[in-house]
Amino acid sequence: MQRVAVFVFGLALLAGAGFWWLTRPQGLDDADIATLMALDADPERGAGVFWAGGCAGCHSAPGAEDDDAPVLSGGQRFETEFGVFIAPNISPHPDHGIGTWGRADFANAMMRGISPQGAHYYPAFPYTAYALADLQEIADLQAFIATLPPSDAVAPEHELAFPFTFRRGIGLWKARYLGEDWVLQGDLSPEVERGRHLVEALAHCAECHTPRDSFGGLDRAAWMEGAPNPSGDGRIPGITPGALGWSRQDIALYLESGFTPEFDVAGGSMAAVVRAMARLTPADRDAIAAYLLALE
Amino acid sequence: MPFRTPLLASILGLATAGAVLADTNPAVDARQAQFTLYAHNLAVVGSMAQGRMDYDADAAQTAADNLYHLTRHDQGRMWPEGTDNASIEGTRALPGIWEDLDDFTAKFVALQEAAESLQAVAGDGLDALRPAVGQLGAACAACHDANRAER
Numbered sequence: 001m002q003r004v005a006v007f008v009f010g011l012a013l014l015a016g017a018g019f020w021w022l023t024r025p026q027g028l029d030d031a032d033i034a035t036l037m038a039l040d041a042d043p044e045r046g047a048g049v050f051w052a053g054g055c056a057g058c059h060s061a062p063g064a065e066d067d068d069a070p071v072l073s074g075g076q077r078f079e080t081e082f083g084v085f086i087a088p089n090i091s092p093h094p095d096h097g098i099g100t101w102g103r104a105d106f107a108n109a110m111m112r113g114i115s116p117q118g119a120h121y122y123p124a125f126p127y128t129a130y131a132l133a134d135l136q137e138i139a140d141l142q143a144f145i146a147t148l149p150p151s152d153a154v155a156p157e158h159e160l161a162f163p164f165t166f167r168r169g170i171g172l173w174k175a176r177y178l179g180e181d182w183v184l185q186g187d188l189s190p191e192v193e194r195g196r197h198l199v200e201a202l203a204h205c206a207e208c209h210t211p212r213d214s215f216g217g218l219d220r221a222a223w224m225e226g227a228p229n230p231s232g233d234g235r236i237p238g239i240t241p242g243a244l245g246w247s248r249q250d251i252a253l254y255l256e257s258g259f260t261p262e263f264d265v266a267g268g269s270m271a272a273v274v275r276a277m278a279r280l281t282p283a284d285r286d287a288i289a290a291y292l293l294a295l296e
Numbered sequence: 297m298p299f300r301t302p303l304l305a306s307i308l309g310l311a312t313a314g315a316v317l318a319d320t321n322p323a324v325d326a327r328q329a330q331f332t333l334y335a336h337n338l339a340v341v342g343s344m345a346q347g348r349m350d351y352d353a354d355a356a357q358t359a360a361d362n363l364y365h366l367t368r369h370d371q372g373r374m375w376p377e378g379t380d381n382a383s384i385e386g387t388r389a390l391p392g393i394w395e396d397l398d399d400f401t402a403k404f405v406a407l408q409e410a411a412e413s414l415q416a417v418a419g420d421g422l423d424a425l426r427p428a429v430g431q432l433g434a435a436c437a438a439c440h441d442a443n444r445a446e447r
Binding site for chain 2: 066229233234235236237249253256257258259262263264265266267268271272274
């Protein structure tokens with residue numbers, strides 16, 4: 001009897017250790033960190049990454065106005081079936097923002113979803129997309145964010161129910177969903193390849209426009225086919241050529257002006273996306289259109 | 297039996313018509329018609345601003361005049377209580393409109409002002425038209441952002 005208890009205890013210990021090992025936060029490898037630290041960061045290039053990534057769309061205060069230098073105070077609420085996620089302050093404030101983060105801290109947050117203290121971030125923060133960004137872009141982005149106004153706002157905690165309060169479990173989620181390759185494969189023109197980089201790595205369009213499986217991972221087989229609105233009202237439209245039926249010019253002009261070909265005006269979460277996309281170069285908006293038309 | 301079949305059909309027909317009638321609301325129809333007319337005129341100045349259509353001062357001014365007058369149409373009977381998307385089908389109007397009518401009104405006033413600015417410059421060339429169309433689009437977006445549900 002005692003031997004059985006010892007055996008069961010040993011098994012539980014092993015299972016626990018296995019879980020602990022599987023779910024451990026894993027940052028960028030040493031070679032990537034070495035490359036990253038040797039880069040020269042340019043805040044002007046970083047501004048391009050910032051607007052392509054749509055950072056301000058989620059991290060500015062609720063209802064904030066369109067601004068060249070947005071205050072990334074956080075506080076917007078994102079309702080999902082897992083609970084309510086609240087965007088944190090990522091302004092360069094030293095205590096309440098990310099002003100004291102090193103470059104490796106920033107890159108591990110963006111590309112591996114790990115805080116400087118080594119905790120997993122919830123994938124409401126789309127690091128699975130940013131993992132495909134270039135290290136140079138990450139360094140430039142951090143340099144740009146450092147030029148924005150600091151905010152001492154403190155965003156409330158996420159409102160999640162057990163078991164989603166258990167961050168360690170995100171390690172398992174990451175083992176399944178982090179580190180995927182590009183969705184659109186094949187011999188691509190330079191323009192479509194640029195569009196792919198913008199859409200899949202930076203602008204993370206799929207986070208809303210692609211449905212999710214029951215674990216909250218993107219269903220890559222239904223890429224950009226539209227999805228239920230996570231906050232419950234209506235649907236996020238599909239943006240494949242078949243679902244949208246828009247020309248290259250229609251897409252590019254929509255991203256610039258917010259006007260659909262029927263001259264409806266974008267609203268909802270897409271209004272903030274368009275405000276950011278309007279700041280890209282026309283060539284980049286064309287590249288996004290070319291990418292979307294290359295799907296299917 | 298030969299009598300009952302047409303009778304049944306007409307009862308069913310009436311019931312169907314009743315169901316359709318129950319889904320339409322004159323106030324909702326009126327406000328949606330108004331949005332359609334906004335888009336009808338925005339298409340002219342918007343297409344010019346976007347470069348889809350060559351600039352034409354007369355056509356731009358006519359569309360801008362229309363938008364000015366359309367945004368002066370009194371809204372008083374278009375937004376009765378109970379016509380939000382949680383209460384009825386066939387609308388994307390969010391309940392928040394009625395929870396903060398002052399904000400809704402302020403956003404409508406911003407639209408009126410943008411239409412007035414556009415009317416003032418629409419005939420003055422493409423460089424004058426473009427920012428004014430942008431301002432009008434931003435006024436539309438501000439309200440859609442807050443008060444209109446996804447499809």
